Amino acid sequence: MVNNILVIDDDPAVRGAFKLILEDEGYNVREAECGEDGIAMAQSLRPDLIFLDLRMPGIDGVETLRRLKGMDDSLNVYLVTAFATEFMDQLKAAHDEGLQFELASKPLSASQIKNIAQVVRIAKDHEARRANHHKLVLTLYVVSLNAETRRLVEQISAVLTGIYEPGHWVFDVVEVLGMPEKALEQEVFATPMLVRDLPKPVLKLLGDLSRMSSVMAAITTQTQSTGAQTVIV
Template identity: 30%
Template sequence: MSKILVVDDEVKACELLKRFLKTKEYDVITSNSGEDAIEKVKNEKPDVILLDVRMPGMDGIEVLKQLRELAPLLPVILVTAYGKIDNAVQAVKLGAYDYLTKPLDNEKIMVTLRNALTELYLKREVRMLRSNLKESAPLFKLMGSSDEIKRVYDQVNSVSPTNFTVILYGETGSGKELVAKAVHNQSLRKNGEFVAIDCGAIPETLIESEFFGYERGAFTGADKRKEGYFETASKGTLFLDEIGNLPRHMQSKLLRSLEERRIRRLGGKKDKLIDVRIIVASNEKLGNLVNAGKFREDLYHRLNEFTIEIPPLRKRKNDIVYLSKRFLDEVKLELNKNVTGFSTSAIECLFDYDWPGNVRELRNVIRKAVLTSSNNEMIEDQYLPIEKSSLKTDSGDFQTTQPLKVEIDGYEGFSLKDIAKKGLSKIEKNVIMDVLKRTGGNKSKAAKILKIDNTTMHYKIKEYGIRYTP
């Protein structure tokens, strides 16, 4: 049964609409203020909102603006008095699904609600399908194609078919769980469960029962038996994120379970054999935590069978354009907005930022930029909610600088002229530098790869002051 939230400061109007919608077998809740409506969306999770525009305090337009951030998929149908249609048109531009005028026509209400719900269910299905596709997508489709990340792919391909325990090191937001899932999906355990746990998010008093499960009556409130993470992940993979946050007493219990490959539920009398692969992750080197007395040395050595280090986004900046476009395509579909791409200044801004929150921060920035940008327009740098920073300018000399490399694979189908037309001079320069490096300084081969003639190649080398020394 679909749930409808009716928002109107007039209590009688709310009740009349509620009574009518209930006869049509909808679950209806009401609210008489904008502030209360926001809370009801958070707590009640309605499928559609019928929202009056004119209300004291927070009006319908302000509620709509907040809902675009809080629940971007939620259809909002504005209700406005006849003669106030300009407000409703403005609201539709802000993301409202549609508007109705008072006095309300019952047939029009039903048609609009049905259409809104149909669109909502389609969007949810698309999101679910995209999520399933993402789960099975190759890692390079999710993380990029830079040399730095290719090394991660190679390590994933090497360790996946084995039963080795893997330690993943990487900063927050760098994609550790994606890599863990890739290892699982390429392993012989891919048909088993992938269970991901944030070791720092479980209260210390509950952590043992969550990991190992419990029998009925094991403690107050244990009214039925429950499986723990180890049993849920049986014949699959258990991913322990931020394992450095695991309490010391739990570290010893984890070590025993891994050594003996058996667990015992709280309140249980018999051990249970476990068959599970362990992948752990940390944003700090576990060896350093051992030296600081925060992590058991014996557990560290038990886990340290294979290590993968995931580079931060600032050290693989040539993945930024690919990832930004990928996130843009995802959010356009989610929000049903036709944002056409990124302006030159926006791309330069994305390149120049250091991304302390890594890929997770980039994704959030693109989501907010699409939300605040207009349809049929490019994302400009002012829509990117990041602090502007600058990078050192390349001198063009391979011997003395570390240039911002751009993978040629990311520009398939484009000639150098196409790239230049986009105004991406920084990228154009680094493409030339990268190709010259690959060809050992052979300008004719480089020109052929870039689909330009030798005269243009010489001109570009001179224009950018590029000096290649093998």
């Protein structure tokens, strides 16, 4: 979620307006009156969103943008100015350098300021969900399913349901019907290794399964980060 917003503008009235509007929406807003101060603030605490003026004393907004992006290319920067035409050549040069930014014209209404923050917030939320996305494919090979095995399989399914969102996990149980050669043909034992990123409740239940004579083969998992691996139980 977007929490920290930095406003870099030499006009205290502009900074005050942004602060009033955004804090009313629950954001933490910091103010900088020049590019140098804004860069120092961004270094001390990474902002989720930066509103940056172009015409300022000292280094202008384009140079401030360049230095901010040099620190962290992923910063979300909105250039807010009434002098876009005056800075057009510099803005084009910055774009050609590969610097990513958005451009908005002053004056911005309260609703426009809120909408910009909301758009960035939604994008950040989607990014966070993608980063936390953990696709799990779990396969249990057993000699045959009996009442005890079924009970633990149901417990594993319940734990996975509580941890992962629908569609982010698959749990398959394969009966090999007393034929270990079938498991060997499928290379179940090809890469024995402990998958440490399995949730601890699942690992505990797998440990319970490993003590059953009806569980003969392995647990295979596939995650987004590690690819396919196998756990011998």
